[in-house]
Amino acid sequence: xxxxxxxxxxxxxxxxxxxxxxxxxxxxxxxxxxxxxxxxxxxxxxxxxxxxxxxxxxxxxxxxxxxxxxxxxxxxxxxxxxxxxxxxxxxxxxxxxxxxxxxxxxxxxxxxxxxxxxxxxxxxxxxxxxxxxxxxxxxxxxxxxxxxxxxxxxxxxxxxxxxxxxxxxxxxxxxxxxxxxxxxxxxxxxxxxxxxxxxxxxxxxxxx
Numbered sequence: 474x475x476x477x478x479x480x481x482x483x484x485x486x487x488x489x490x491x492x493x494x495x496x497x498x499x500x501x502x503x504x505x506x507x508x509x510x511x512x513x514x515x516x517x518x519x520x521x522x523x524x525x526x527x528x529x530x531x532x533x534x535x536x537x538x539x540x541x542x543x544x545x546x547x548x549x550x551x552x553x554x555x556x557x558x559x560x561x562x563x564x565x566x567x568x569x570x571x572x573x574x575x576x577x578x579x580x581x582x583x584x585x586x587x588x589x590x591x592x593x594x595x596x597x598x599x600x601x602x603x604x605x606x607x608x609x610x611x612x613x614x615x616x617x618x619x620x621x622x623x624x625x626x627x628x629x630x631x632x633x634x635x636x637x638x639x640x641x642x643x644x645x646x647x648x649x650x651x652x653x654x655x656x657x658x659x660x661x662x663x664x665x666x667x668x669x670x671x672x673x674x675x676x677x678x679x680x681x
Contacts (some may be wrong), residue, residue, distance in 0.1 A: 485553040581662045581673035592644040596662040605638045611665040612640050619657035652679045
C-alpha cells in the first residue's frame, strides 16, 4: 500500500510518519519503531519567478507492505539541516480497501421468505452503505417473539458463497418452531467485524 503527499518548502525537508493507534513512528533513512518494508521516493520541481528560484514543490511517495490499516496518521516535515525544527504537520488517514474511520456506520439488511417446505432467512452486511465482503466472523441469527420478547431459536447462518457477505438460514418443517400466521417476530442478525460485534433487527411476519 502506498500514499503520496505534496508540499512546498524553500529548503530541504525530511518526513516523519507517526501512527496514532500504536504510537509508532518511521523516519526515512533511519528507521524507527514502526518497522516494515518501507520505500520512499521524492520528486522535486523548482518554483521560480523570473530568474530567481524561491521554493521547491515536493511530491513524496511512501509505501510499506506492512501498512495494514493504521487509520489516522500524522506526517510532520522537518528541516534537514535542523531536524528538531518542524516546518508543517499534516493529519490524514491511511486506510485499506473496505476500511473506514471509527465513526463509520454499520447496518444489516435482512429478508424473510415463507415456502411450504421451509422458512428462509437472508441478511447482508454493510459498512457505510458498502457491502462487506471480507473480515466477517461469528454470524448469528435469532428469532424472537414480538409478543413475549423471548427467543424462539438462535442459530449460526452460513455465507452463501465465501466473500459475498450474504448469509442465509433455512428452517425446515422437520426442525420445528417455524413461523406461524397471525404472529409477529423480530429477526435479530449479528456478526463481528474489525474486532467488534455488530447487530441489527427487523420486524417480520408470515402475513406480509
